[in-house]
Amino acid sequence: MSTSPNGTGTEPLSATRPTEISRLDRVVIRFAGDSGDGMQLTGDRFTSEAAAFGNDLATLPNFPAEIRAPQGTIPGVSSFQVHFADYDILTPGDRPDVLVAMNPAALKANLADVPRGGTIIVNIDEFNKRNLSKVGYDSDPLEDDSLSAFEVHRVAMSTLTQGALAETGLGKKDAERCKNMFALGLLSWMYHRPTEGTERFLQEKFAKKPDIAEANLLAFRAGWYYGETTESFATTFEVAPAKLAPGTYRQITGNTALAYGIVAAGQRSGLPILLGTYPITPASDVLHELSKHKNFGITTFQAEDEIAGIGAALGASYGGALGITSTSGPGVALKSETIGLGVMTELPLVVIDVQRGGPSTGLPTKTEQADLLQAMFGRNGESPVPIVAPCTPADCFDIALEATRIALTYRTPVLLLSDGAVANGSEPWLIPDVEDLPDLRVTFASEPNATDGSGEFWPYVRDPETLAREWAVPGTPGLQHRIGGLEKQDGKGSISYDPDNHEAMVRIRQAKIDGIDVPDVTVDDPSGGKARVLALGWGSSFGPIGAACRRVRKNGLPIAQAHLRHLNPLPGNLGDLLRAYDTVVVPEMNMGQLAMLLRAKYLIDVQSYTKVAGLPFKAEELEGVFTDTITAARKEATL
Amino acid sequence: MTATDLGLPTLGGLDLVPTSDEPQKSKEYKSDQEVRWCPGCGDYIVLNTIQSFLPTLGLRRENIVFVSGIGCSSRFPYYMNTYGMHSIHGRAPAIATGLATTRPDLSVWVVTGDGDALSIGGNHLIHSLRRNVNLKILLFNNRIYGLTKGQYSPTSDQGMVTKSTPMGSVDTPFNPISLALGAEASFVGRALDSDKKGLTEVLGAAAAHRGSALVEIYQNCPIFNDGAFDVLKDKDEAERRLIPLKAGEPIRFGPDGDYGVTRSAWGGLEAGKVSEIGEDNLVVHDPTIEDTAYAFALSRLGGQDLQQTPTGIFRQVSRPTYDDQARAQVQQAAEAKTPDLHALLRGKDTWTVT
Ligand code: SF4
Numbered sequence: 001m002s003t004s005p006n007g008t009g010t011e012p013l014s015a016t017r018p019t020e021i022s023r024l025d026r027v028v029i030r031f032a033g034d035s036g037d038g039m040q041l042t043g044d045r046f047t048s049e050a051a052a053f054g055n056d057l058a059t060l061p062n063f064p065a066e067i068r069a070p071q072g073t074i075p076g077v078s079s080f081q082v083h084f085a086d087y088d089i090l091t092p093g094d095r096p097d098v099l100v101a102m103n104p105a106a107l108k109a110n111l112a113d114v115p116r117g118g119t120i121i122v123n124i125d126e127f128n129k130r131n132l133s134k135v136g137y138d139s140d141p142l143e144d145d146s147l148s149a150f151e152v153h154r155v156a157m158s159t160l161t162q163g164a165l166a167e168t169g170l171g172k173k174d175a176e177r178c179k180n181m182f183a184l185g186l187l188s189w190m191y192h193r194p195t196e197g198t199e200r201f202l203q204e205k206f207a208k209k210p211d212i213a214e215a216n217l218l219a220f221r222a223g224w225y226y227g228e229t230t231e232s233f234a235t236t237f238e239v240a241p242a243k244l245a246p247g248t249y250r251q252i253t254g255n256t257a258l259a260y261g262i263v264a265a266g267q268r269s270g271l272p273i274l275l276g277t278y279p280i281t282p283a284s285d286v287l288h289e290l291s292k293h294k295n296f297g298i299t300t301f302q303a304e305d306e307i308a309g310i311g312a313a314l315g316a317s318y319g320g321a322l323g324i325t326s327t328s329g330p331g332v333a334l335k336s337e338t339i340g341l342g343v344m345t346e347l348p349l350v351v352i353d354v355q356r357g358g359p360s361t362g363l364p365t366k367t368e369q370a371d372l373l374q375a376m377f378g379r380n381g382e383s384p385v386p387i388v389a390p391c392t393p394a395d396c397f398d399i400a401l402e403a404t405r406i407a408l409t410y411r412t413p414v415l416l417l418s419d420g421a422v423a424n425g426s427e428p429w430l431i432p433d434v435e436d437l438p439d440l441r442v443t444f445a446s447e448p449n450a451t452d453g454s455g456e457f458w459p460y461v462r463d464p465e466t467l468a469r470e471w472a473v474p475g476t477p478g479l480q481h482r483i484g485g486l487e488k489q490d491g492k493g494s495i496s497y498d499p500d501n502h503e504a505m506v507r508i509r510q511a512k513i514d515g516i517d518v519p520d521v522t523v524d525d526p527s528g529g530k531a532r533v534l535a536l537g538w539g540s541s542f543g544p545i546g547a548a549c550r551r552v553r554k555n556g557l558p559i560a561q562a563h564l565r566h567l568n569p570l571p572g573n574l575g576d577l578l579r580a581y582d583t584v585v586v587p588e589m590n591m592g593q594l595a596m597l598l599r600a601k602y603l604i605d606v607q608s609y610t611k612v613a614g615l616p617f618k619a620e621e622l623e624g625v626f627t628d629t630i631t632a633a634r635k636e637a638t639l
Numbered sequence: 640m641t642a643t644d645l646g647l648p649t650l651g652g653l654d655l656v657p658t659s660d661e662p663q664k665s666k667e668y669k670s671d672q673e674v675r676w677c678p679g680c681g682d683y684i685v686l687n688t689i690q691s692f693l694p695t696l697g698l699r700r701e702n703i704v705f706v707s708g709i710g711c712s713s714r715f716p717y718y719m720n721t722y723g724m725h726s727i728h729g730r731a732p733a734i735a736t737g738l739a740t741t742r743p744d745l746s747v748w749v750v751t752g753d754g755d756a757l758s759i760g761g762n763h764l765i766h767s768l769r770r771n772v773n774l775k776i777l778l779f780n781n782r783i784y785g786l787t788k789g790q791y792s793p794t795s796d797q798g799m800v801t802k803s804t805p806m807g808s809v810d811t812p813f814n815p816i817s818l819a820l821g822a823e824a825s826f827v828g829r830a831l832d833s834d835k836k837g838l839t840e841v842l843g844a845a846a847a848h849r850g851s852a853l854v855e856i857y858q859n860c861p862i863f864n865d866g867a868f869d870v871l872k873d874k875d876e877a878e879r880r881l882i883p884l885k886a887g888e889p890i891r892f893g894p895d896g897d898y899g900v901t902r903s904a905w906g907g908l909e910a911g912k913v914s915e916i917g918e919d920n921l922v923v924h925d926p927t928i929e930d931t932a933y934a935f936a937l938s939r940l941g942g943q944d945l946q947q948t949p950t951g952i953f954r955q956v957s958r959p960t961y962d963d964q965a966r967a968q969v970q971q972a973a974e975a976k977t978p979d980l981h982a983l984l985r986g987k988d989t990w991t992v993t
Binding site: 249431 | 657672702706716717719722723725727730733734735736740741742745966968969971972975976977978980981983986988990993
């Protein structure tokens with residue numbers, strides 16, 4: 001079937017020109033352009049096409065903190081990297097096989113990451129003198145031989161898009177803005193992607209502006225036809241669907257998964273939810289998503305500040321709802337005092353910290369794992385709180401349920417440490433069966449419980465097993481009581497300044513957190529126990545550490561991997577596990593915060609590898625670190 | 640959706656709180672905790688007044704909650720045999736907002752002081768008033784920091800010598816009533832700690848009001864700011880200075896009511912001799928006037944110096960509350976779309992691996 005390139009036909013796109021088809025197991029594509037060029041949307045759509053096709057995938061958006069950084073400059077470059085494959089992959093990929101550069105700034109900012117022999121597709125319309133000199137190119141890299149190591153495709157994307165939209169009556173400038181869809185169309189053709197989803201998406205997204213919907217569709221098709229008709233693309237590529245575990249999948253970002261986990265937590269606990277929060281990058285999407293699901297009994301309260309957000313959440317928990325607050329590192333700093341009040345009043349509360357680069361305002365749109373010690377110790381007094389961290393975007397769903405389980409079972413604030421990489425990254429998610437989700441139902445106190453037979457209600461009588469106090473909510477007759485931030489008498493709960501009581505209460509609060517039931521950490525070692533080096537990580541570095549371990553093993557070196565989702569308390573078997581290896585290497589996107597905790601707790605000199613660049617680790621980089629570690633450990637052993 | 644669809648303004652402040660048929664006594668509202676304010680502290684009389692007042696509401700005691708911040712007055716919840724939370728400095732309105740929003744069946748009271756509400760917690764105070772959350776905020780104003788032993792507060796007199804201002808305070812004080820009105824408060828009242836009848840009246844109206852109610856209580860701290868309000872307690876002085884606000888009545892005060900309030904040349908309010916103003920030119924008090932300018936002008940009649948001090952209800956207007964509307968949205972959403980977790984998790988674009 002053929003359709004005129006200029007037609008507005010709605011027949012499905014289908015290729016007719018014979019090209020050489022190259023079959024690949026994995027590809028990494030990076031779309032890069034100005035922050036106004038719509039690269040996030042383009043990447044996101046390509047990802048959806050890959051997902052619909054059944055590839056495994058992982059994504060890495062990377063954008064400036066400014067809404068519109070100066071146009072055409074390096075700081076204004078926004079990019080979206082997608083890694084898709086016919087097997088299960090762990091990371092968004094270190095280096096792009098294909099770089100789509102919409103302007104000179106995008107080329108300059110990303111070129112160093114493209115391996116020799118890689119493909120670069122540039123929008124030549126933007127390569128004019130002014131744009132080149134803006135980013136310090138003395139001569140046009142497309143004209144000199146600086147790109148000779150790459151396969152470069154020069155495409156006049158702006159002109160071609162404008163041409164395709166000439167008859168729509170859209171102004172030149174508006175027409176030109178659709179060039180990202182042209183790029184998407186071209187790439188969709190190159191990689192044999194299904195296109196119906198994107199076409200449907202554009203129609204729905206611009207349902208209220210049919211002329212814009214039409215323009216985007218035309219641009220998308222023009223890009224596709226461009227590949228189909230011009231001979232400059234001799235090869236197309238196929239990446240077969242991945243052989244993932246059977247089941248129904250969808251693509252999901254970490255923040256969406258986190259929000260869904262909260263919805264599920266409400267449904268599985270039977271409690272209404274109040275999210276008290278204040279907008280902050282990169283956590284705001286959790287608020288946006290949850291505000292769409294009020295029908296699940298969710299109230300989203302956008303407070304006047306971070307402190308009021310957590311205050312309202314704690315107030316809701318006091319009243320028998322599930323109080324949740326979401327923020328990033330700077331917000332946790334502001335919420336510290338209220339977390340302490342939650343520790344003292346022993347009420348359930350989930351505190352979500354989507355970590356970003358710090359300190360202070362730091363790097364709002366970049367990732368970092370440097371809030372671990374803040375979560376652990378960032379309060380006055382002895383104020384222990386449980387800490388959990390998701391290891392992948394999809395894991396954000398499970399970790400939200402786990403944080404809720406701990407909060408409800410042990411009546412305590414729980415810190416959930418996500419980060420920018422998992423929050424904005426996406427991957428296929430095996431959709432769970434609702435019935436298989438944990439049962440989080442709770443029982444409120446209904447009877448007086450005084451241990452002296454007085455028939456009173458004592459708020460600090462504890463469950464002997466969990467050490468949790470009873471949750472007696474206002475409105476329950478006969479259980480009127482007062483709680484607060486002042487030290488309480490063990491059991492009875494009256495204010496107490498007694499030295500022995502304080503000592504006892506500090507230790508009870510610690511014992512309660514230390515005693516939280518946490519699953520043992522498991523080890524991945526395909527060598528069957530030959531590995532003498534263990535790579536241990538936490539949070540979003542799971543992917544790069546895992547990918548690096550695979551590379552190391554491929555080279556014939558054994559290495560074991562373990563990953564922590566529970567940071568406080570640490571899994572009960574962790575100490576023995578660490579002692580079982582000659583060397584434990586701990587890569588972290590901070591200055592060695594987990595390593596510090598491990599050394600302090602287990603007196604084991606773990607080897608810390610740290611990087612604080614605002615970007616996830618590269619598998620290649622960790623491969624080098626692990627290989628060196630193994631080599632060094634072997635040398636030591638033979639000495 | 641607009642709030643008028645819900646007919647909200649017709650709802651009273653306590654209409655969703657379960658009541659009790661049993662007659663209640665003030666004794667039942669006293670907790671077993673020994674009250675530990677300094678001897679002679681104004682807080683005692685306020686506590687007493689509230690413990691006598693609450694039984695008259697006929698609510699189930701377990702559905703009443705007192706939330707406080709930090710400061711002398713914030714010890715209040717410990718002495719009430721209701722539910723209570725003594726929270727952290729300044730944050731009580733935020734905590735109470737979460738509680739009131741999720742629990743319409745509770746009567747939620749915030750007890751705070753001038754430092755707690757107007758200094759460290761100023762942001763939460765103005766925003767809860769703006770949102771009009773169904774909270775009753777009792778602001779015990781003693782114009783000093785008591786618990787931390789005598790530093791000046793945001794309502795202390797300029798020039799006041801305190802522990803932290805040996806050369807006198809250079810801070811300009813807040814007028815809490817003006818501040819609340821500026822924050823769009825729908826109910827604002829004032830009473831003296833020693834005036835049991837006046838305070839009870841204002842509390843009654845505040846409780847019945849749906850939305851945020853701010854009640855400023857002038858409270859004497861005999862230890863660090865003794866006699867701050869003595870001029871309002873001396874019979875002769877009080878008669879000259881106190882301006883009792885009574886809805887529907889011309890505003891008059893002074894011995895034999897020979898002083899009154901009239902409109903000033905620039906459009907505000909001013910006090911003067913009735914004989915000079917003329918009876919017909921006296922302002923008839925109406926707390927339901929929508930425009931905050933009226934109540935604000937009333938609040939400016941009395942300054943920091945207490946020369947003229949209106950008491951009673953400055954403003955009492957009906958407008959939708961945050962919590963009613965937030966709950967209505969949740970309910971509406973549930974009616975429009977049955978919660979289906981499975982469908983949510985699946986979303987629109989899925990693929991199946993066999
Ligand atoms: S310091 Fe003042 S306000 Fe505080 S309890 Fe003593 S008298 Fe009352």
